[in-house]
Amino acid sequence: xxxxxxxxxxxxxxxxxxxxxxxxxxxxxxxxxxxxxxxxxxxxxxxxxxxxxxxxxxxxxxxxxxxxxxxxxxxxxxxxxxxxxxxxxxxxxxxxxxxxxxxxxxxxxxxxxxxxxxxxxxxxxxxxxxxxxxxxxxxxxxxxxxxxxxxxxxxxxxxxxxxxxxxxxxxxxxxxxxxxxxxxxxxxxxxxxxxxxxxxxxxxxxxxxxxxxxxxxxxxxxxxxxxxxxxxxxxxxxxxxxxxxxxxxxxxxxx
Numbered sequence: 001x002x003x004x005x006x007x008x009x010x011x012x013x014x015x016x017x018x019x020x021x022x023x024x025x026x027x028x029x030x031x032x033x034x035x036x037x038x039x040x041x042x043x044x045x046x047x048x049x050x051x052x053x054x055x056x057x058x059x060x061x062x063x064x065x066x067x068x069x070x071x072x073x074x075x076x077x078x079x080x081x082x083x084x085x086x087x088x089x090x091x092x093x094x095x096x097x098x099x100x101x102x103x104x105x106x107x108x109x110x111x112x113x114x115x116x117x118x119x120x121x122x123x124x125x126x127x128x129x130x131x132x133x134x135x136x137x138x139x140x141x142x143x144x145x146x147x148x149x150x151x152x153x154x155x156x157x158x159x160x161x162x163x164x165x166x167x168x169x170x171x172x173x174x175x176x177x178x179x180x181x182x183x184x185x186x187x188x189x190x191x192x193x194x195x196x197x198x199x200x201x202x203x204x205x206x207x208x209x210x211x212x213x214x215x216x217x218x219x220x221x222x223x224x225x226x227x228x229x230x231x232x233x234x235x236x237x238x239x240x241x242x243x244x245x246x247x248x249x250x251x252x253x254x255x
Contacts, residue, residue, distance in 0.1 A: 003071075008049040008061070011039035016207050019095025021186055025126060027091065037092050043085035046195045061085065084117070088193045091126075094181040099213070100135060100156060100201040104223045105175045109196050112219065118175045121191035125169040129184030136171060136179050137161040144226050151217055156201040176225030198223055 010028075018036025023029050027038055039047040042061070049061040056064060062085075065072050069082055077086075103119035110116070123134075138147065142159045150159045160178070165171070165185065173179050178200065181187065198216035207213050 007053040009052045011047040013037040017096040021093040037090050039090045041089040088191050090189050094185045097183045098181045099199045100180045101197050101199045102178045102224050103175045116196050117194040119192045119194040121173045123171045124188045125165050127186045132184040133162045133164050133182045135160045178224050
């Protein structure tokens with residue numbers, strides 16, 4: 001086997017909150033339309049990376065790993081990582097706020113999403129508008145019962161913990177942590193190889209079809225960990241935040 005650095009073709013996602021801002025980090029965007037995410041390294045059926053250079057050009061990442069096994073991904077990794085490549089890496093353009101959402105654990109996803117993985121992820125802030133914020137956890141004192149009531153009363157935004165971020169910050173998002181990327185942020189995301197997301201609140205906005213996007217309230221309430229405490233955000237300069245310390249609250253966004 002001849003090893004060489006691999007390049008991959010474009011895998012773009014056009015979710016409604018995306019924009020045209022990934023060109024600021026050197027991405028060559030389509031001539032029109034929004035680009036919400038650029039999947040840079042993916043071995044997932046919903047956006048498979050395809051090799052675009054060298055001898056193996058045209059081969060998918062999955063085919064490449066199946067062909068070359070541990071020679072492709074490293075001999076130190078366990079068999080399960082050969083069976084399913086563990087990472088998915090992407091860039092995200094939050095031209096508008098993302099939905100408030102949560103990811104399940106591996107165990108929950110396996111039982112409820114046809115053997116899919118759960119999702120833990122990490123964000124690195126590449127750029128952020130002045131006073132840009134994101135959601136990481138619920139506010140102090142919020143319980144499963146009070147959160148469920150807030151969903152019914154359309155007051156979810158009052159139950160969330162907001163963190164103001166800047167370029168160079170990085171944020172850990174474990175499964176069970178309710179979260180949302182705020183408007184005006186471009187970030188890199190390193191996550192488990194999963195596309196499982198439960199949307200609990202979406203600002204009452206509608207998609208391109210004129211309909212509100214589906215929510216996953218029951219699964220979200222079963223998945224959110226309301227007892228999270230401790231550090232969830234740490235900047236490159238060592239500034240630390242904890243769930244419940246509201247560093248800044250964003251305005252309501254119903255676009």
